[in-house]
Amino acid sequence: MRSVSVIGVGETRMGRFPDRSLRDLILEGGDKAIRDAGIGKKEIQALFMSNYNAQFFCGQGHVAPLACEVLGLGNIPALRVEGACASGGLAFRQAWIAVASGLYDVVLVGGVEKMTHQSTETVTEGLAGASDVELEAGLGATFPSLFAMIANRYFHEYGNVRDEMALCAVQNHENALLNPDAQLQKRITVEQVKQGFPVADPLTVFDCSLISDGSAFVVLAATEVAQAISGRRLVEVIGSGHAGDTLTLASKRSLTTFDATVHAAGQAYAMARLKPADIDFAEVHDCFTITQIINIEDLGFFAKGKGGLGVSQGRTAAKGSMPINLSGGLKAKGHPIGATGLSQIHEVVTQLRGEAGDRQTGNADIGLTHNIGGTAATCVVNIFRGR
Amino acid sequence: MRSVSVIGVGETRMGRFPDRSLRDLILEGGDKAIRDAGIGKKEIQALFMSNYNAQFFCGQGHVAPLACEVLGLGNIPALRVEGACASGGLAFRQAWIAVASGLYDVVLVGGVEKMTHQSTETVTEGLAGASDVELEAGLGATFPSLFAMIANRYFHEYGNVRDEMALCAVQNHENALLNPDAQLQKRITVEQVKQGFPVADPLTVFDCSLISDGSAFVVLAATEVAQAISGRRLVEVIGSGHAGDTLTLASKRSLTTFDATVHAAGQAYAMARLKPADIDFAEVHDCFTITQIINIEDLGFFAKGKGGLGVSQGRTAAKGSMPINLSGGLKAKGHPIGATGLSQIHEVVTQLRGEAGDRQTGNADIGLTHNIGGTAATCVVNIFRGR
DSSP, X not given: OOOEEEEEEEEOOOBOOTTOOHHHHHHHHHHHHHHHHTOOGGGOOOEEEEOSOHHHHHSOOOHHHHHHHHHTOTTOOEEEEEBTBTHHHHHHHHHHHHHHTTSOSEEXXXXXXXXXXXXXXXXXXXXXXXXXXXXXXGGTOOHHHHHHHHHHHHHHHHOOOHHHHHHHHHHHHHHHTTOTTOSOOOOOOHHHHHTSOEEETTEEGGGBXXXXXXXXXXXXXXXXXXXXXXXXXXXXXXXXXXXXXXXXGGGOSOSSSOHHHHHHHHXXXXXXXXXXXXXXXXXXXXXXXXXXXXXHHHTTSSOTTOHHHHHHTTTTSXXXXXXXXXXOHHHHTOOOHHHHHHXXXXXXXXXXXXXXXXXXXXXXXXXEEEEEETTTTEEEEEEEEEO | OOOXXXXXXXXXXXXXXXXXXXXXXXXXXXXXXXXXHXXXXXXXXXXXXXXSOXXXXXXXXXXXHHHHHHHTOTTOOEEEEEBTBXXXXXXXXXXXXXXXXXXXXXXXXXXXXXXXXXXXXHHHHHHHTTSOTTTTGGGTOOHHHHHHHHHHHHHHHHOOOHHHHHHHHHHHHXXXXXXXXXXXXXXXXXXXXXXXXXXXXXXEGGGBOOOOBEEEEEEEEEHHHHHHHOOSOOEEEEEEEEEEOOSSGGGSSOSSSOHHHHHHHHHHHHHHTOOGGGOOEEEOOOSBHHHHHHHHHHTTSSOXXXXXXXXXXXXXXXXXXXXXXXXXXXXXXXXXXXXXHHHHHHHHXXXXXXXXXXXXXXXXXXXXEEEEETTTTEEEEEXXXXX
């Protein structure tokens, strides 16, 4: 399999956009990425679309040819990939495989979701479909309740990290202040998080990621042709991993170590021939604050049970030794489900190019993205290096 | 890219199964394919799932890890691929790319849909999401109405083929009589089709494919390792193509030639170094009878405008020179959306192995599958050869 690089990225601002349609979001993000790559549309040979549930939220299935038509890409092959909140990472990985295999030289990967026109109850129902509907959602479990159980189990096994969870939200909000694409640009405090509207104990509304509209796109090319067609600084995909776990929480080996993350990260590190300490910064899947703590442990950045300490020591903050979610993360940048995994890649590529403006991190040679779906029933990890 | 072969196939009977759940359908089809391949579950390295819309029909998204859990496949990577009624063909193609690339040696591809517990109105609404919801479905267009427009345009351009359309249904029903997995095993006549309950002129209910529950699975392996792990006669993937077209009918270059089919078939023929006349038999996407006539022309089996003649001359019948839909097709075998593309491959592999029993075709060296989504906004064509 041959080397593959990102040559273009583009995304919309994340937020509540009652007057913007699905096709409008696709058009903005897709056009930005193609223009960023500096290529013509005729050079794009395939489209990989990520979307969680436009059929439920907007009545629209078959999103890939819709995107193709909106972007004027002609008769190229297009398909949609879905793995709940990990859909973006999955679509990216399928595109990477297709280019690495030699089948295509240049492809576009996009993700989109439009949710905010629905009530929170309807959105919660749509999202709950990413859990086991017979054994979880159908019995009343929502994602906040499932992750609240995970948090309580974590407290039982490793001690209470309520303050550290709150601090994850505080740090992500802090980062989002400097990201013009972020949905929320508002400083918050640990006390505000803890005193927030209770959702599922111990989670308050400030522990939960946002409901968002938005799109994010990435142009991928075989590294051997990328330099000839694009003047941009290449960002190479040096590691990729994908693993799964049971859909149901009750069947998992552990509630506090996500095996899908451990396996996917292991694959990505092995392919990149790197260890966790070699990673300079990462975008990790902070659907809930407890998830961020578990993730930074499962990714090997901190020992098991010590993720909260890393957060409270400021090591995960923007100026820390392992900056996490410089974009603001799902918590403050936003979480338009199908776009999320690609927006993570947008951030890492922007940082590795040194184009992140006020939020540019100092040490940016190698970045990692971590994207999970459901209660980590799907996980995709990618590692990128600026060239 | 290396050679890839099918080493196992399995499917449920297609039909109305009010007492069978999504997981039950997955379990039967998946287990059959794995047992057919004669391999252990531990040899399966990834799962590619096809499903159109379990979230809408059953409230269940994130179907890939559900299938993984049901089938006991552990932490392997799993993802869902969607392209409306072409989802099965797309998932198969993604699996083929991943194995051909060298990333995996053995993978499972599965498709499932459970629809019949919903009313016909609800199913029609769910399916309409595969058209453009803003410009088509939202204005009242359903798929029968879209394909009725296609039929009327075909009549305008090439002459009336009402009887030939009816004969497609008659031939597919005839074939299904010999397929134990078929939903309908009932002989019909041209007059019955034409006098059937009107759906959208000229289409009657007998011109429309079925609403079905069911699953179909395929095990794929790199040809170089397939012989070592499976005692089954290999069926090699010798050609594959994937192309798209606009989602909206109004934007298409032609209503009577599906460009997505022409492009996808062209890719598959070029890869296989074959021409249409080299194909011995084919499963083509007969969502409506007019679609079957257009498809057999676009695939190059008959000249444009002459597909109906081929049907009326009996050339597409089981004993004809180009047998079409020996399984009974979507019309009589059934059309569980996500499973359809894989059930087509199930039939072609079964024929190429010489295991089709009473419906075995005499000349079965090379078979083709053709799977479309929407009004041919997505098309996947695969060509297989028995070894």
